[in-house]
Amino acid sequence: MKITSAQAWWVQIPIEADKQHVSDFGRLRTFDSAILRLETDDGLVGWGEGKNAAGSAGDYGTLVHLLNTEFGQRLIGRDPADVTYIWEDFYNGVRAGKARKAGHVMPDLARRGLTVAAISAIDIALWDILGKADGKPVWRLLGGAKSDRLRAYASGGWADKDNIGAQLQSYVDTGGFNGVKMRVGAMDGTPHRSAERVIAARNALGPDVELMVDAHGTYTVSDAKRFAYLVRDCDLAWFEEPVTGDDKIGMAEVRAASHMPISAGESEATRFDFRDLIVGRCVDILQPDPACCGGITEAMRIGTLASSFNLRLAPHLWAGAPCFFAGLHVCAASPASFMVEFSLGANPMIHNLSNDPVTVVDGMVAIPQTPGIGLDMNEAVIEKFAKKG
Missing domain, CATH: 3.20.20.120 (Enolase-like C-terminal domain)
Known part of the structure; x- marks a missing residue:
């Protein structure tokens, strides 16, 4: 099984005026996030999410650009079951090979922030694909659930x-x-x-x-x-x-x-x-x-x-x-x-x-009982509220 496509969107969904609240982040008029879709060569789809802000208190254009133009492209052709090694490769960057041999991390500079947010979105989507491929909820792959x-x-x-x-x-x-x-x-x-x-x-x-x-x-x-x-x-x-x-x-x-x-x-x-x-x-x-x-x-x-x-x-x-x-x-x-x-x-x-x-x-x-993370994604909402440009 190989990853064939990776697409991320800045999704911004308006909040109705009478449901908005005000906090130290200001008035929350929209809810925003970076939503990632991965697809494999056998048609399985995994969904992930990366965050660099709370709710609408930030912009997601840079994170989405990072996912679409850099990290996403490096996923193409990889086996989604290699969850841990994909995580470590993206975290260690150009020194990933050396880190694997040495047995300890040698991370890229500026390894926090957007880099880890992008890794987060990818990791969630990979687990979603892995669960769907095995026909099991992710908690089963993690060792089982303590309760339903x-x-x-x-x-x-x-x-x-x-x-x-x-x-x-x-x-x-x-x-x-x-x-x-x-x-x-x-x-x-x-x-x-x-x-x-x-x-x-x-x-x-x-x-x-x-x-x-x-x-x-x-x-x-x-x-x-x-x-x-x-x-x-x-x-x-x-x-x-x-x-x-x-x-x-x-x-x-x-x-x-x-x-x-x-x-x-x-x-x-x-x-x-x-x-x-x-x-x-x-x-x-x-x-x-x-x-x-x-x-x-x-x-x-x-x-x-x-x-x-x-x-x-x-x-x-x-x-x-x-x-x-x-x-x-x-x-x-x-x-x-x-x-x-x-x-x-x-x-x-x-x-x-x-x-x-x-x-x-x-x-x-x-706790979800269906394969993957258990999310039946409404793709029409993404299409409607994905920011253009």
Whole structure:
């Protein structure tokens, strides 16, 4: 089996005005991503996704160009079953042969960012093809699934202090979630205003619904510690990205100063970044995003690191359908996983791209049972919303 074509698109799907929200990324008017289609000589199609931004907070033209003109062309004629070696070849670049012989990486310069995002898209699509070729869901190829359903938490929460309780309670009522996440940080202006919203949320939800907060890395270390102190009685399940991923020493300082679990990783690429989070005692929960950490291959390696250090895995899945479905397989197969992120903000990139509805019932999401990543792609949506030029 050989790869015969690789095509990527910048897909930009508008969000209806009444469903838009405002965060530190601004007002989200569209949902964007780089969607990749690989095809083999026997007609199998694999779908992947690469990300270099959150939602619509960025441009995907450069990533798509990279996939179409460079990385994609290097895939033509290769066996899609060589998933690991394709990953390593693209990561090591011109020194891939030397790295294979030496038994350690010799990566290209500037190996993070767009390079790993492109590798991520390719890797997800390769696993999709491999599963379809074997007639098995990807989780089976990864070693099996620990359950056919996994616990999900509702990810959203942008309302002000007078409305945040009702917004989060609506998530609980809609999907039976017993865990919800809200946004804090720069969008509120000051730590005490974020704390007021969190306290209002906890009072509305009561003690039995788990409550997480996500600062998107927008606090300074001192403000993150101030916020953590102000919400010390709210029994938060985790404090996500309290400070920028560029300040791992600062993140460790926040963790040491607070009683609440710290989670991070959506801004990190490859197992090497997550190694640094772990050995620096920065986090309790690892949150790799399959569309930018290095795909399914690398997310599973990161899951192994989490398990090795008795940490937990909760992938960042605020993304399009290929990334979300890939994340379900990682969660199903990784012993360290315990929670699936389910977007409750307007996310047409998940729901419109999948012909089968993506739903949560009684707070649980079903793991795909069909071959590959289990995504029945709606190609008409890609054709309609792919940016031209």
